[in-house]
Amino acid sequence: MKVSQAIERVNKDYYMLQKDGTLLTQTTRPQAIADNLEMLDVQEGQKVLEIGTGSGYSTALLATLVGESGKVVSIDIDPKLTKRASEKLKDFEWVTCVTADGRFGYDNCAPYDRIIAWTTPDNFPNSWTNQIEEDGLIVTPFQVMDIVQSTVMVRFKKMDGSLSGDLVRPEGYIPMTSEPVVDFDRFGPESQADIVGEGEEPFWIGAHWMKDGQVKEEWKERFLKVKATSSPFREDGQAIRAYLLATHSEGYTFAFRPEDGDWIGYSTANGFALVSFRQPNRWIISDDEHTMVLEKWWVTWVGIGKPSYESIQPILMKDQVKLSLKGGE
């Protein structure tokens, strides 16, 4: 069955809405669920381990995809959620909801044909590698750089006993925790930024050079005051993100200003050149030196055919996932 057919069959409101009609906080955007289930390529009769039950909506889709000849084991760290989901999913007799920490997988029902996580592990769990079948697929979010907003969805296949990465998609999910989460606001992007302004909707910035905390007040003032002007590039920052994450360029920066949103590009302790992450295509630049570096990145990217997510692959390096350009460019 196709993911789109499963979506037609499952009533998402039944899972996502609470008794008072409000959306359950742990609910994932339906389009993101659909995209990530496409990556998982689930077949009828398979055994799937899901990590992060949440509302149980994705569990119901998985249960529909595998059918009654299959099996879905869904785990969540929050016992309230697994209890709620068990009740909602009682008609799917081939689904088991368990309260457990997804970082250990779930050995009792291993091995699995598919493992999918809707919450981001710090380190890639060894348990998943052990619990997945040969030729099985693992789909999980992972933060591929130590910089705010660098989480992507990655896919690995087990081949000859080890994991080989093939797919990357632009989606991110909350970090895995050891306890049920009460306050979801603490997972906003600013929680991972290197500098954060004051107020309810503060500016925030992430870059490696900022990690020692030595950001001058003039730098911040310039970043906040400089006016956005039309950029010379045809694409917005979203188009180049996958390439920048895969090339790990020094000075890679992601930032947010309350008045005009997300920015991506290059910075050092002396200045910055950043493009708007979404259209309209604008940039904020502090000086020629930084502008030239960003332009060079852009020209190189255009010159090799504007590689995006489909041109990069995840690589497991010990317990971390990094991205690289396919073909090793």
Ligand SMILES: C[S@@+](CC[C@H](N)C(=O)[O-])C[C@H]1O[C@@H](n2cnc3c(N)ncnc32)[C@H](O)[C@@H]1O
């Ligand atoms: C984005 S929500 C999942 C949404 C769900 N797929 C849906 O369709 O509604 C992420 C879930 O991961 C759970 N979680 C966080 N850390 C976890 C961990 N270490 N092990 C298992 N689940 C965890 C959270 O309790 C939360 O319910």
